Amino acid sequence: MKKRWMSVMMTAAMILSAAAFSTVAQADDEPLKVALCLSGAANDQGWNQTAYEGCAAACEKYGLELSYSENLEAADIASAFADYASSDYDVIIGHGYEFGDPALEVAEQYPDVIFICTEADAAADNVASYVMACEQTGYVEGVIAAMMTESGKVGGIGPIQGDSLVKIINAFEDGAKSVDPDIEVKTAWTNSFVDTQLAQEAARAMIDDGVDVIKHCANACGNGAMAAAVEAGIWCEGDSYDQSSLAPDNILDSALYNLDVVLDIALGKVVDGSFEGEVVNLGMDSGAVEVLMSDNLPDDVKEAAQELIDQIISGEVEVVRDYTIRS
Amino acid sequence: MMQQILTLSFMTAFLSAAVRLAMPLMYGGLGEIYAEKSGILNIGMEGVMLCGAFFSFAGAWYSGSLAVGLVCGIAGGIAVALIHGLLSIYLAKDQSVSGLALNMLTLGLTSFLFKLMSAGQGYQQIQTLPSVALPGLSALPLIGEAFFNKDILTYLLYVLLILTHIFYKKTNLGLSFAAIGENPEAAASAGVPVHRFQWIAMLLNGILGGIAGAYLVLVQLGVFTEDMVSGRGYIALATVIFGRYTPFGMFGAALVFGAANALQIRLQTIGVSISPYLLGLLPYLITIFAMLGAVGKNAKPESLSKPYIKGSR
Numbered sequence: 001m002k003k004r005w006m007s008v009m010m011t012a013a014m015i016l017s018a019a020a021f022s023t024v025a026q027a028d029d030e031p032l033k034v035a036l037c038l039s040g041a042a043n044d045q046g047w048n049q050t051a052y053e054g055c056a057a058a059c060e061k062y063g064l065e066l067s068y069s070e071n072l073e074a075a076d077i078a079s080a081f082a083d084y085a086s087s088d089y090d091v092i093i094g095h096g097y098e099f100g101d102p103a104l105e106v107a108e109q110y111p112d113v114i115f116i117c118t119e120a121d122a123a124a125d126n127v128a129s130y131v132m133a134c135e136q137t138g139y140v141e142g143v144i145a146a147m148m149t150e151s152g153k154v155g156g157i158g159p160i161q162g163d164s165l166v167k168i169i170n171a172f173e174d175g176a177k178s179v180d181p182d183i184e185v186k187t188a189w190t191n192s193f194v195d196t197q198l199a200q201e202a203a204r205a206m207i208d209d210g211v212d213v214i215k216h217c218a219n220a221c222g223n224g225a226m227a228a229a230v231e232a233g234i235w236c237e238g239d240s241y242d243q244s245s246l247a248p249d250n251i252l253d254s255a256l257y258n259l260d261v262v263l264d265i266a267l268g269k270v271v272d273g274s275f276e277g278e279v280v281n282l283g284m285d286s287g288a289v290e291v292l293m294s295d296n297l298p299d300d301v302k303e304a305a306q307e308l309i310d311q312i313i314s315g316e317v318e319v320v321r322d323y324t325i326r327s
Numbered sequence: 328m329m330q331q332i333l334t335l336s337f338m339t340a341f342l343s344a345a346v347r348l349a350m351p352l353m354y355g356g357l358g359e360i361y362a363e364k365s366g367i368l369n370i371g372m373e374g375v376m377l378c379g380a381f382f383s384f385a386g387a388w389y390s391g392s393l394a395v396g397l398v399c400g401i402a403g404g405i406a407v408a409l410i411h412g413l414l415s416i417y418l419a420k421d422q423s424v425s426g427l428a429l430n431m432l433t434l435g436l437t438s439f440l441f442k443l444m445s446a447g448q449g450y451q452q453i454q455t456l457p458s459v460a461l462p463g464l465s466a467l468p469l470i471g472e473a474f475f476n477k478d479i480l481t482y483l484l485y486v487l488l489i490l491t492h493i494f495y496k497k498t499n500l501g502l503s504f505a506a507i508g509e510n511p512e513a514a515a516s517a518g519v520p521v522h523r524f525q526w527i528a529m530l531l532n533g534i535l536g537g538i539a540g541a542y543l544v545l546v547q548l549g550v551f552t553e554d555m556v557s558g559r560g561y562i563a564l565a566t567v568i569f570g571r572y573t574p575f576g577m578f579g580a581a582l583v584f585g586a587a588n589a590l591q592i593r594l595q596t597i598g599v600s601i602s603p604y605l606l607g608l609l610p611y612l613i614t615i616f617a618m619l620g621a622v623g624k625n626a627k628p629e630s631l632s633k634p635y636i637k638g639s640r
Contacts, residue, residue, distance in 0.1 A: 189603035
């Protein structure tokens, strides 16, 4: 008997610890009702938390009412969308590429509901997608890398060859080659968002080969690439957040993706009635993406990079968005 | 391209990377050998290693000492292994289910604790263990750099491999430990305390699995990231089977896997025009082919993953 109780309790503990699918809703039907759907936890200190906080801030600003769902698996997205749409929500936001197709599917049946997806390519009468032009930051980082390298070899490390990551690495290469057409740009993919040791080994392989500037866009596992750069005393460029504390003496810059700006723009369009079913690219001109330069950069490089940024903002320089996998 | 690969400097650097990538597998594999030889399959090795990684990081971060970090990592590994022991030895539950449940539990637990730990803070990182070149041996061409210019934990593994080999091949106690994995009833009737030995095996499993995770943090990266073991625990299980449940066999198997992984990432940086997806398969393909080549006598302990209940038959 004692043993059975113990096993029941252990099982219960394990079930409780598993991530739970939760929905938080508030009751009030005056303002527009917004639902945010997330693929992970709203407090994940990353991709989903920035979206949740950005969305909450925008709703506060425009006087909207926000509900959200966390930890949605790909198979649950369509039903979560349909749940919200049938419960009189006015705007449904899916955060991430994987929300695009389910949004198109569900939107057909609910023509009065507005669907907004981030980083997707879905567009219909009542579906809009907002994509961050990360290729612009990648390009500027490529230019910075090319100006800082002494060996003429730079490296880019990515996680999985998805469109939104391939375009960063491609633009990084284009940027570097715009400074010096003969520069060698080495690339490696870890095939994983979490294999930190493999990202470190990718960076070490590049360093053994003479690379002296490494850019990563490999999420958490990119920390391994930064660690290798610090160990070898070469330059590195961060991604997503200000990563200077990981490599204070080695970091050149970090590419920042400001989801709060994206969601503010998206919801603003709904509120002022200018919403259109389109795919919107938000670049440096809107503040959705930016390059945060560190003090390790010499003044002349900083100035050149800033000039380029100004040109991208003014439209004088147009960065090519290239999803093709180069090798 | 071949010219780039066939240089001494490439081969030296490549072998060194292979050893670094193999080291967590070797510690995990060694821990798994102790468990499986005693009849307990710990599929939860991934979770043991992940707890080892997280708690070694937390310990080193808060104390500022790598030694404390290592002890905490070992303690984390032991905790997971002993829960598995509780379920599979004391409660005689299905070992595969328990192991898988522990992997999911530890993934959630370490991610949650790491978020608590890093909430509102910038990136946290610690210094890593330095390499110490062994005089003489490290000057050997090709293998010197790879095997003998490493950190203390790597050298400790070499010693543990030899001790484990001697333990199972030359000592009566080792024979008893192996006997309970083959036929616990017979071992019990010969006076071997089956459950007590299984608990000791799980303790070793936790210690070694904890070091496997701690190695990633304390020796290689200096940071913890979510799910950073990323499948190495499962590969460690494969190295044990492929290495036929012997320490040196497992060592070779882990080295093959590490080398394949080191090779695929290096081929990418050289610019070999093969998809990274295909190159990423290389370690697994080589492992499968090697296992095909290892057909023949099955070295698996007869009573592996069968709970032993005293007095039952």
